[in-house]
Amino acid sequence: MRQFRTARVFAAIAAAVAIVATACAPSGPTSGAPGPGETPVAGGRFVEGSFADIKTMQPILSSDVPSSTVIARLYEGLIQADPKTGELKPNLGKWTVSADGLTYNWEIDAGANWTDGKPIIAQDVATAIKAAGKSKKTVRKTNFQDIVGWKEFAVDGTGDEISGFKVDGANPKKFAVTFSKVFCPALVNVFGSSYVLPTQVFGKYVTKASKDEIDTAPENENPSVTSGPFKFKEWRKGDQVVLDKNSTYWKGAPLLDQYIFKVVADSTVLANQLKTGELTYGTIEAKDYDDIAKQENLAIAEFQQLGYTYIGWNVSSKDAPALGDLKIRQALAYGLDMDAVVKNILFGHGTKMVSHHPAVSWAAPSGALNQYPFDKNKAEQLIKDAGYAKGSDGVYAKGGQPLAFSIVTNSGNKTRETLLQVAGDQYKQIGVKVNQKTEAFETMVDELTTGNQVIQGWIIGWSLGLEPDPYSIWSETQIPDPANKKTGFNFGGFKAPGLEDVMVQGRAPSNGDCSQAARKKQYEKFNQIVNEQQPYNFGFAANVLAVTPKNLREFAPGPFSTYWNIEKWWYKQ
Amino acid sequence: MAAIDVAIRAPQAETAIRRSAGLWADAWYRFRRDRVSMAAVSVLLVLLVLSLAAPLFEGFLDYTFDQQSLIDAYSQPTLAKPQFVLGGDEIGRSQFIRLLYGGRVSLAVGFFAALVQLTIGVTLGLTAGYLRGFVDDFITFSVTVLNSIPTLFLLLIIAALFAPGTFTLIIILGLIGWTGIANFVRGQTFALREREFINAARSIGASSPRIMIRHLLPNILPLIFVLAAIDIGTIILIESGLSYLGLGIQPPTPSWGNMLTNAVSYLNRAQFLVYGPVFVIFITVLCLYLIGDGLRDALDPRLKGS
């Protein structure tokens, strides 16, 4: 229902980034640091509330937030994001990149081991990548396609091994992966999104003779050997997943006894269960903030989300040609009081957005952008400049065509429905007529991704990953084309001079320089273009409102990770 | 749906037997004397008139049903600003005026969907019961199939197919809920078709449609009103349930169901928004059931309680 839709949107949107970044701006009090003289005490359970059940505990099959959340407690990744900056850091493995940018050399931590006591070795990384190659149901395959020998192994089925993956003969914890071309997102997409899988369990599913047995492996539902701070105990379907602490965890045994992932009906129920103590962790909606803030036993940590809710414009719409006019799009930016929207819909727990990358991302522009401050007169002036004149009904028109279009959003998402209604009302005041529509999420997704031209304006959200590459959303190669049954995420058919080039240089630079600084320069230009062109009214980024009991210690979610130090969390008695 | 079973069980045995102008007059006389029923009718009429007069209130309060005022969001119920006598919603719309407009939508859905159900149910029930044979087999089979799919599952799948507007929702609910009525009418027709006056009509060469409409239908009609009253109430409840699942009337069009759903999600912030929709849904459905009860008792005085 409501909750479900909200959750699902973000679930569905969550990119194939295993390090699910819960981005946040360092602000607000948290239950945080231990007070002077406090000594950690072991024990207690951590109960997280979610609107949807997990679907699987197989990393290569997971494509939703609940599953990824539980999987991340069970399996360790090679790298992790710095909670404060999002910078990629060694976790299970340390890496170096060759001068040509094609080969990544890795060494796995000497002390890292599986719950069955066996060491975690290079072969286990290979098993994970091979599992993706064998699976018919994974959505990850494309991540690995640039690895040398991938095609032979995964597509043709001729290789027993992936030739570009080489294990060091002298040290089974060392390996090297060679790519056929330089591709900056590879670090996150390949090494960040694939967990390391125990060969002693999954090896038998990824032999040369294997077909897709990995997709139905019993260990997907009942993981026997894992590497994370917690280990699997029970999955009561539709209700909860129970994990016990892994006392042999390589970073040290967690202080918490159990981690429990519990399904609840909706945001209101989630807030209520936090109050009653049935849950000890959940992210609430802004509407429940005041109610929770009043509770003496609860603490709220607030961060900016790495994603945004926006109004998109179909710039190539034949039925709403006005949206193809830059002046009109800019007028629509000036004519909607987004600060008031943030204040009223999010109760101030959010930030107005004027370009693609949210402030917490390293790719966010540091230069000055047009903030499009609310200005009705300027909006109307721009509409007049575009050749429109106000009719007797108060609606602008040009050549007998009124300045009118539809905006659609998915039903059940209260924030978006409210934004739609406010936008409709405010645009009416600048002489623009908006036909407000709500549709089922699944219908809307279909219309958007297939390029159905009934779409004129739409409200939806993007949840961005650790990897800031905007290509799949903004490239002109990603414009859906119904005639050729081509789908893509550039729903509005947006193109702009120079845009394609900066995006390509940001992901596959001709000089091979994948450094953050070099890429940031490209995204600076990228954000300037979309800021000026207004293919979206970029809407707002809501804050994440993470609630825990006040007596939880060491809970310190940084901008890019909530759980990075979960093994150190403890409850003060 | 279960409500229908109850309503139709008891009187079916003998009401059909009598058919005279006296039945109507008697029933009406008894119905009028039933204070509870008359009170229910009055309340319902007041709600109906208020809903129909919604535009007048808009003019009077100088506030339209879709008018927003962000500074009045979650405004507590107050007499100082008469448009917020029942409070303001999350974007400062008047809860009062929206309830009136919601009444238009919800009552229309209830009334017209019941009409569709009755039309289909009565037509098919009469046809099956009178013609029997292959037609009866086919209709009975359709009824069995539809009855064997849990109603809400079916509604869920169909409502996900179309994004329901007022009209589509009426059609969907109408197309799904007719089986109980058809079954009932079929049973009644079965019993009636062998009676003398039908035989007489047939022997003088009256056509099947004529017999069904002129002779059978009037005998069944009184109980149809009982069914209709209860049906409308049930449909209003189903609409609110569908709204909760996000499959009812879609915002910004207000309906009682989606207003209640909306209010529920702001429960921790503005509890007062819940009471209006809950109250009107409750009162309306209650009145409809009371009227159904009263009608049944009036048609069959033997069953009256005291």
Added chain:
Amino acid sequence: MRNYIARRLLYAIPTLLAISLFTFLLTRLAPGDPINLYTFGDPNITQADRDALRHTYGLDKSLPEQYVDFLAGAVRLDFGKSILYHQDAGKLVFERLGVTLQLAAAALTLQLLIGVPLGVLAALKRGTWIDGVIRVFGVVGHAVPGFGLGLLMIILFSVTLRWLPSQGYLTIGHADWDVVDRLRHIIMPAFVLALAGIANYSRYLRTETLDVLRQDFIRTAHAKGLRESVVTRVHALRNALIPVVTALGGILAFLVSGALIIEQVFTWPGIGQFAYASVRQKDFPVIIAATMLASVMLVVGYIVRDIVYAVVDPRIKVT
């Protein structure tokens, strides 16, 4: 009787076939492609990946082919693999059946335990204030929107008073067989689910009991000088209960189907809640498996009802 049962079972086959075709068409004709939904927003998914996934799930075949595939599997109780869970759809649904049945059984028990005595009492105390109160309840119980009542009860009993847990069926860490804990969880959803039925039964039983009380054999019993309580207990009640049996089929339908919303309100992890989530995500195999399972239960329920009816009511003869 054996013939009758055989015939009914035979009749169930075309019924279920029609249901499967109906559900199949309704789900497939609906807009929204499960693969587009499943991969929405994933920046690394290409057109080719989507096509490959569609092929894996057989969604690239024509509708008649897909239906034949479905039927071929369905007769072996294989409904295909869930698109989201990558597991057998039939198994996933079946795992949740027990939880739904628990709730339905609890609701049915409440309905009978409360509704039947209320109805009989009202009939016996006809015309008194007791009758009045029960009759009012009989109508009021119907008129409450279930999810609204459920949420208000959660606010009152779970959040404010903290007497009862608000969600799920078992407290974390409690053993499966902890009956007290289970009862504490089930009481609110079962009550909300049962409310309309309780009201229904009280009305129903009142009418039936009045009906029976007026019949000749009761008068005879009175004439014989049997005490009032004996008359009631032995004669009236037994006869009045016959129609109650016939109502069970409809009640079962209502409970299985009506549980959907209540399951959602109380996060009761049954098939209704699961079917709802699957419809929203276009998980075709699960939708069909859930609908078919619920339908089979209904069809069987109707057959059992009719047989029981025939057994308890000697006036009905089945051939």
